[in-house]
Amino acid sequence: MSQELRQETAEQPESGLHSKGLSTGTVGVVGLVVIGISCIAPAYTLTAGLGATVAVVGTSLPAILLAGFIPMLLVALGYRELNNAMPDSGTSFTWATRAFGPMIGWMGGWGLIAATVIVLSNLAAVAVDFFYILLAQLTGNQAIADLTKNLWVNIPTTLVFIAAAAYISYRGLNATKVFQYVLVGFQVAVLLLFAIMAFTSSTPFDRTPISFDMFNPASVDSFGAFAAGISLSIFVFWGWDVTLTMNEETTDPAKVPGRGATWTVLVIIALYLAVSLGVLYWAGVGQTGLGAGNEANQESIFAVLSGPIMGPLAILMSLAILSSSAASLQSTMVSPARTLLAMGYYKALPPSFAKISPRFMSPSVATVVSAAAAAVFYVVTRLISENALWDTITALGLMICFYYGITALACVWYFRSELFASVRNFFFKFLAPLIGGVVLLVMFFSTAVESMNPDYGSGSAIGSVGMVFILGVGVLLLGVAIMLYTKWRHPAFFRGETIKTR
Amino acid sequence: MNLLVGYTADQRGAEALELAAALVQGTATPSLTIGIVVPATTPFSAIYPGGDHGFNSILSAKVDEWAVTALAQVPQGVSAKVVARSVSSVAEGLIELADEVGAHGIVLGGRKRHRAGFFMPGAVANALLHASPVPVFMSSPQALASLRAANGQITRMTAFVGDRPGAREVIASAARFATIRKVALRVATLVADSDVSDPATELDPHLVRTKAFLTELTQSMGLRASVEVISRQSLDEAIDSLAWEAGEIAILGSSRLAANRRLFVGANAQRILGKLHVPMAVIPN
Numbered sequence: 150m151s152q153e154l155r156q157e158t159a160e161q162p163e164s165g166l167h168s169k170g171l172s173t174g175t176v177g178v179v180g181l182v183v184i185g186i187s188c189i190a191p192a193y194t195l196t197a198g199l200g201a202t203v204a205v206v207g208t209s210l211p212a213i214l215l216a217g218f219i220p221m222l223l224v225a226l227g228y229r230e231l232n233n234a235m236p237d238s239g240t241s242f243t244w245a246t247r248a249f250g251p252m253i254g255w256m257g258g259w260g261l262i263a264a265t266v267i268v269l270s271n272l273a274a275v276a277v278d279f280f281y282i283l284l285a286q287l288t289g290n291q292a293i294a295d296l297t298k299n300l301w302v303n304i305p306t307t308l309v310f311i312a313a314a315a316y317i318s319y320r321g322l323n324a325t326k327v328f329q330y331v332l333v334g335f336q337v338a339v340l341l342l343f344a345i346m347a348f349t350s351s352t353p354f355d356r357t358p359i360s361f362d363m364f365n366p367a368s369v370d371s372f373g374a375f376a377a378g379i380s381l382s383i384f385v386f387w388g389w390d391v392t393l394t395m396n397e398e399t400t401d402p403a404k405v406p407g408r409g410a411t412w413t414v415l416v417i418i419a420l421y422l423a424v425s426l427g428v429l430y431w432a433g434v435g436q437t438g439l440g441a442g443n444e445a446n447q448e449s450i451f452a453v454l455s456g457p458i459m460g461p462l463a464i465l466m467s468l469a470i471l472s473s474s475a476a477s478l479q480s481t482m483v484s485p486a487r488t489l490l491a492m493g494y495y496k497a498l499p500p501s502f503a504k505i506s507p508r509f510m511s512p513s514v515a516t517v518v519s520a521a522a523a524a525v526f527y528v529v530t531r532l533i534s535e536n537a538l539w540d541t542i543t544a545l546g547l548m549i550c551f552y553y554g555i556t557a558l559a560c561v562w563y564f565r566s567e568l569f570a571s572v573r574n575f576f577f578k579f580l581a582p583l584i585g586g587v588v589l590l591v592m593f594f595s596t597a598v599e600s601m602n603p604d605y606g607s608g609s610a611i612g613s614v615g616m617v618f619i620l621g622v623g624v625l626l627l628g629v630a631i632m633l634y635t636k637w638r639h640p641a642f643f644r645g646e647t648i649k650t651r
Numbered sequence: 652m653n654l655l656v657g658y659t660a661d662q663r664g665a666e667a668l669e670l671a672a673a674l675v676q677g678t679a680t681p682s683l684t685i686g687i688v689v690p691a692t693t694p695f696s697a698i699y700p701g702g703d704h705g706f707n708s709i710l711s712a713k714v715d716e717w718a719v720t721a722l723a724q725v726p727q728g729v730s731a732k733v734v735a736r737s738v739s740s741v742a743e744g745l746i747e748l749a750d751e752v753g754a755h756g757i758v759l760g761g762r763k764r765h766r767a768g769f770f771m772p773g774a775v776a777n778a779l780l781h782a783s784p785v786p787v788f789m790s791s792p793q794a795l796a797s798l799r800a801a802n803g804q805i806t807r808m809t810a811f812v813g814d815r816p817g818a819r820e821v822i823a824s825a826a827r828f829a830t831i832r833k834v835a836l837r838v839a840t841l842v843a844d845s846d847v848s849d850p851a852t853e854l855d856p857h858l859v860r861t862k863a864f865l866t867e868l869t870q871s872m873g874l875r876a877s878v879e880v881i882s883r884q885s886l887d888e889a890i891d892s893l894a895w896e897a898g899e900i901a902i903l904g905s906s907r908l909a910a911n912r913r914l915f916v917g918a919n920a921q922r923i924l925g926k927l928h929v930p931m932a933v934i935p936n
Contacts, residue, residue, distance in 0.1 A: 176694045188699040240704040265700065323696035323739075388699050398694040480698055487704035494709045505713050507660035510689055512706075 176399045180326070181392050181409025182416060183333045188388030188480075189417055192336045192451075192466075192473040195424055197275055198385045200447030201542050201606075206378040207434045207442065208357065210425045212366040213375070217382025218414065220592075223585025224553045225390035225410075227560035230578050232394045234563070240488050241556045242497070243648060248559035250650045251643045252632070255497055257559065258488050259628035260552030265485040266519060267545045267624075268387075269478060270527035273310045274538055276474040277303060278449055280310075283467040304531060308524050310478065315520035318482040321509045332472055337416070339469040340424055343451075347427030347458050354457065355433030355440055359426055376595040380546035383589070385421065387549055389414060431458055444607070448538035482519060489515035497642040498635055530620065536607030540616050543596075543606045547621040550593035557586030563651060597622060652678035652831060654788070655754035657745050657775065658685045658733075660717035663760030668724050670790040670930050671758040673803045674900075675729060678831050683731040684752045685721045687714055688744035691737045711735075742778030749785050756786040756932065786824065786932050788900075793928040801898025809837045809895075810876075811903045811923060818868060818904075824934040825902040826874050836876040838865050841889040841923070844882075858882050890926045901931045 176184065199210070206213045231244045241261045246254025278297045285294035296302045347353075362368050369375045392410040399405035432454060434442040439457060446453040455466035490512040493502025506513040530537040560582040561568070568579040600617035603610030611619055636643045656671045658664040668685070675681035689710060692703075718733035725731040734752070738744035749757050759776050779787045790798075798805075810825035812818035822838055829836040840861055847853040862880045869876040883889040903923065924931060 180694070184694060236703075243705055261700065321690050323690075323693050325693070326695040329695045391699055395694065477699075480696065481700075483698040484700055484704065487698070487706045491705045491709060494705075503709070505710060507664065507717065510710060 185413030227582025
């Protein structure tokens with residue numbers, strides 16, 4: 150299976166670079182677990198995703214978290230196959246193009262860009278919230294924490310955070326090993342501390358005993374709620390697949406990725422269960438006061454609960470979430486920039502997107518565009534939605550289901566001629582990605598239809614159509630429009646001249 | 652002579668290349684190694700979602716394009732090759748490459764940046780100045796203008812020294828370049844009034860001593876060099892009053908070397924680097 154991505158190299162000067170510039174064999178199992186956890190950013194995903202998930206599934210939260218991992222696993226197995234077959238392209242855009250042709254490939258790339266742009270705006274917003282909460286805790290002046298509710302403070306601060314992350318990723322500054330270990334260790338320790346303090350608290354807000362039913366997916370009220378819950382819990386595991394796709398970087402490519410992925414997911418699931426059970430036990434799912442079902446608490450559950458549960462130690466939680474979301478903000482910024490760069494390079498977008506800064510060796514136009522898109526998305530959502538964080542997370546779940554679904558099916562179609570060549574192929578290239586892809590696309594359509602209801606998510610609506618639907622589907626339609634425009638102005642990619650369909 | 656050019660595919664890179672070509676032209680075997688250092692990805696700065704996104708293959712194709720552009724800028728008669736290297740730090744990569752290709756020096760393009768009145772070399776130049784085992788040449792747009800005014804011909808080497816024994820190494824290095832290029836050598840030292848405790852009585856004897864010391868030193872090294880001792884009220888004025896020929900190169904000792912010599916300690920050395928409008932070389936210890 151040879152690479153047919155064409156590179157426009159006139160001559161072949163002595164660059165010696167074509168072997169990828171990856172440091173080989175430095176990451177062991179522990180290192181991989183740290184990388185996996187840092188990509189998942191549990192402190193951030195829990196504060197952003199837990200409330201929204203409780204809102205749809207109530208006390209079945211643990212069950213949904215467990216069930217949400219399954220499609221993630223199935224899709225990630227397909228990812229691994231594609232990554233092994235085309236290690237140098239490494240993105241939904243090129244994979245889906247090679248499997249399904251330019252149009253679907255383009256939309257797969259757009260889905261990834263949209264998802265990352267949405268998560269960027271959410272990460273920045275969460276970082277800003279906890280930045281002010283932390284300042285309030287440090288100074289003992291509660292009024293500072295409320296500053297984040299003032300749009301004239303909130304929006305400019307968020308834009309500054311986004312700009313800073315874009316600048317750092319443009320300058321190509323990298324996180325070091327020590328930095329990641331400290332960040333991840335601190336995050337995990339604080340989350341565990343939170344769970345322990347929730348269970349040992351003498352004054353729970355609404356003590357809810359842990360029951361077996363909480364782990365039973367069948368106890369969710371409706372299929373719609375189940376689907377919405379799954380698409381949210383996909384978000385909390387988003388990042389895990391990175392452990393499966395790291396090969397050359399590990400000390401033993403045959404063993405380390407598998408073990409690292411397994412340990413990562415065990416640690417993460419244990420952490421999620423501990424924290425979510427702690428939240429349910431302490432706060433219950435009531436819709437009033439500190440209850441996890443209270444709409445006012447849902448956009449950032451720890452912002453509300455860490456104070457009452459952890460007392461003065463709540464400052465640690467603020468630090469953990471601020472550091473985890475700020476670090477993710479920077480590392481996530483690279484993703485849409487690189488996909489835009491790849492799309493520009495293969496002529497799927499105007500050629501200026503393919504510009505690389507010769508000094509910093511990073512995408513220039515693409516980085517600025519990603520940051521600007523995240524900023525615009527944030528400002529628009531913040532201005533028109535009553536509960537922007539909540540709605541963006543739900544829209545994000547939609548988008549992840551969309552591009553993951555397409556990528557998983559791309560795996561099946563790409564390998565169509567060899568699916569039944571061996572038992573291994575049958576499971577990893579056919580069955581797992583097929584089920585995962587179909588499940589995610591079903592979740593996507595189901596959630597999209599549900600979200601047309603104006604009461605969906607935070608209950609914001611334009612006309613009589615739900616905000617989440619407008620955000621999610623609007624972004625996809627915008628993609629279609631840009632695609633058609635590009636097809637008209639720069640048809641080379643759409644004629645299959647730059648990337649060949651297999 | 653073989654020089655390694657720390658190349659970036661922009662104006663700075665073009666300037667570095669122009670200076671490097673001027674430096675090697677006329678030597679016995681003029682050759683350039685054009686080094687492109689690509690930052691290595693470290694696994695601990697994992698990018699999510701999607702990781703590489705095909706970036707490294709696009710980047711390597713881009714590096715090939717840049718290599719073609721760079722080679723096109725090398726003048727006739729100078730042999731050149733491009734070497735790309737993926738290392739986590741640019742300075743480290745350049746030092747490695749210089750060692751591998753046996754380069755006599757590293758050439759960088761740059762911009763003058765001033766902070767609170769002090770010259771700040773770029774991050775790469777700064778790192779190189781502290782670690783490079785070979786001389787580091789630095790250009791700037793003004794420096795290149797001076798070189799171009801001499802039609803790209805190097806006309807003279809000026810070694811900046813203090814009045815202490817350590818001056819010998821800097822003079823020797825400058826003399827080696829001057830001999831290879833068959834150009835004149837000048838030894839310059841800058842004296843500010845504050846260098847002596849009582850300028851009214853001590854300054855003149857100090858200047859005479861310094862001049863005698865440097866003249867004797869160059870003669871003992873078998874060199875024909877002009878010696879200039881510039882004395883002004885402040886260092887800035889002294890720097891400004893030094894006359895420069897078009898096509899001249901300034902040579903300074905590195906900061907490590909400077910530790911025991913007044914002129915190049917900290918702020919003073921930075922002042923000189925910041926005020927010069929000719930290409931500069933810093934010689935390691």
